[in-house]
Amino acid sequence: MKISVEDFAEKSLSDLDGAEISVGKVITHSGEYSARKSIFRYRRDFKPRITCVLPSVSFFQDGYNGSVKLADSLLPGNFICLRRAFGENGCEVEFSPKLEPFIFGEQKEVSGAKCVIVNGPNAFFQGRPLYWETESAAFKYEMFEGAREYLEHPENSMESAKATGILFIELKGEALLGEVELWKMVYNASRILTFSMGIGVAAGHVEAMRHGVVQFHLLGFSRFDRFPRQSNWYDIEVLKDFSEFASAFCAYLENEPVNAPLTLALDFYRASNSSRVSSLELALIASYSALEVLIHHVLREDADWSSDLLARGKFSDKSRAASAFIGLSADPLEHAKHLGNKVKSLNSLDAFSTLSEARNSIVHAEKKFKLGGVELVELWQMSQWLVEIFIFYLIGYKGLMADRRRMSGWRGEGTREVPLRR
Numbered sequence: 001m002k003i004s005v006e007d008f009a010e011k012s013l014s015d016l017d018g019a020e021i022s023v024g025k026v027i028t029h030s031g032e033y034s035a036r037k038s039i040f041r042y043r044r045d046f047k048p049r050i051t052c053v054l055p056s057v058s059f060f061q062d063g064y065n066g067s068v069k070l071a072d073s074l075l076p077g078n079f080i081c082l083r084r085a086f087g088e089n090g091c092e093v094e095f096s097p098k099l100e101p102f103i104f105g106e107q108k109e110v111s112g113a114k115c116v117i118v119n120g121p122n123a124f125f126q127g128r129p130l131y132w133e134t135e136s137a138a139f140k141y142e143m144f145e146g147a148r149e150y151l152e153h154p155e156n157s158m159e160s161a162k163a164t165g166i167l168f169i170e171l172k173g174e175a176l177l178g179e180v181e182l183w184k185m186v187y188n189a190s191r192i193l194t195f196s197m198g199i200g201v202a203a204g205h206v207e208a209m210r211h212g213v214v215q216f217h218l219l220g221f222s223r224f225d226r227f228p229r230q231s232n233w234y235d236i237e238v239l240k241d242f243s244e245f246a247s248a249f250c251a252y253l254e255n256e257p258v259n260a261p262l263t264l265a266l267d268f269y270r271a272s273n274s275s276r277v278s279s280l281e282l283a284l285i286a287s288y289s290a291l292e293v294l295i296h297h298v299l300r301e302d303a304d305w306s307s308d309l310l311a312r313g314k315f316s317d318k319s320r321a322a323s324a325f326i327g328l329s330a331d332p333l334e335h336a337k338h339l340g341n342k343v344k345s346l347n348s349l350d351a352f353s354t355l356s357e358a359r360n361s362i363v364h365a366e367k368k369f370k371l372g373g374v375e376l377v378e379l380w381q382m383s384q385w386l387v388e389i390f391i392f393y394l395i396g397y398k399g400l401m402a403d404r405r406r407m408s409g410w411r412g413e414g415t416r417e418v419p420l421r422r
Helices: 147-152 179-197 236-253 260-275 280-302 307-311 315-326 337-345 351-363 373-395
Strands: 019-021 025-028 031-034 037-042 048-054 067-070 078-087 090-097 102-105 112-118 130-133 137-143 163-171 202-210 213-221
Touching: 048 213, 112 179, 112 213, 130 236, 137 179, 147 163, 163 179, 179 202, 179 213, 179 236, 179 260, 236 260, 236 373, 260 280, 260 373, 280 307, 280 315, 280 351, 280 373, 315 351, 315 373, 337 351, 337 373, 351 373
Parallel strands: none
Antiparallel strands: 019 037, 025 031, 025 067, 037 048, 048 090, 067 078, 078 090, 102 213, 112 163, 112 202, 130 137, 137 163, 202 213
16 A cells, blocks of 8 residues: 555645555456456545446446445455446446445554544644553554644634544554454544544554554544534643543543443533534533433442432432532532523522533423523533543543633633542
């Protein structure tokens, strides 16, 4: 494969040349078609495509548009025909893999890998790569030099997604992994970066190596969210504690199936941040869903609540109980001036009951509880802040975090240790 991970630092996807690959035949349910020339490339949305020129026009005439195989031992996966066009040289066909990533090369066990990260975090001010490790592997995220301007001022770019760096993975000792376990390790690393950015961070174009020599590629990318991103717990002031956080997060992700509530809550958290631009109400519902997952897990697994007790009572009561159990030492309404005034005017409410009332008024027809625009923003920020707190509790991280609830003041003033007594 002539496209390397380093190429993504030097060129945009539109300028990245395609790589000629060998595809002997295209095999469908109705026949085989010889391929004259085949090119692999990435579209501007990081989607992988293979274009083949077939001398036989019968493929163009064939109405087949289902799954096909490419007769090459280096491309064992299934593909879908997306486009067919008839020209002077025959039938030009564009294929997409049914699953991403797909393997290119011989399946061998490897000792490490490097891959491209899309919309990854800004680590410029640390002056060195982000690094973390677990018992089985060491990870390093190295930013591209040209990514800083994009990450700090995405509004000035025509692109809403960009390759921002390279992730390096090195297994410890003499350990070796196959492609499935390797991809799981890469994907978990992208989840760590996703929680840091607050939006989906993609990993892809994996070069799987053994003793520094590429053995095969995993082509394609995981899903990502487009810019802009919302401010969250991650900022330049927390970089010194990033290794501690990422190592704890990574270790928790490796613990299957215990990690399931965390990964589900992370999806809701990411979706909430991503949808904030288009719909504040939808963002609040997604954040609330993340809290439901996390709080149920904490009360059931750590606080030893029975199934009967979990089935009864209001979610606001469960939120209050779970927050007390984990030792939350900060007032959720600490920086919510407008929302705090609203709550004070309603003597029967606190932060947790306000969140439940607001969520229920959005999803149910009878909207008896209403908040103003600024109040709703403060409530959403508070809800996402609570999601971050509960995730930090699960992974056992008590280092620095930026306080996303702050609407004013100097950068860094809200950075402090995770407010947990437990």
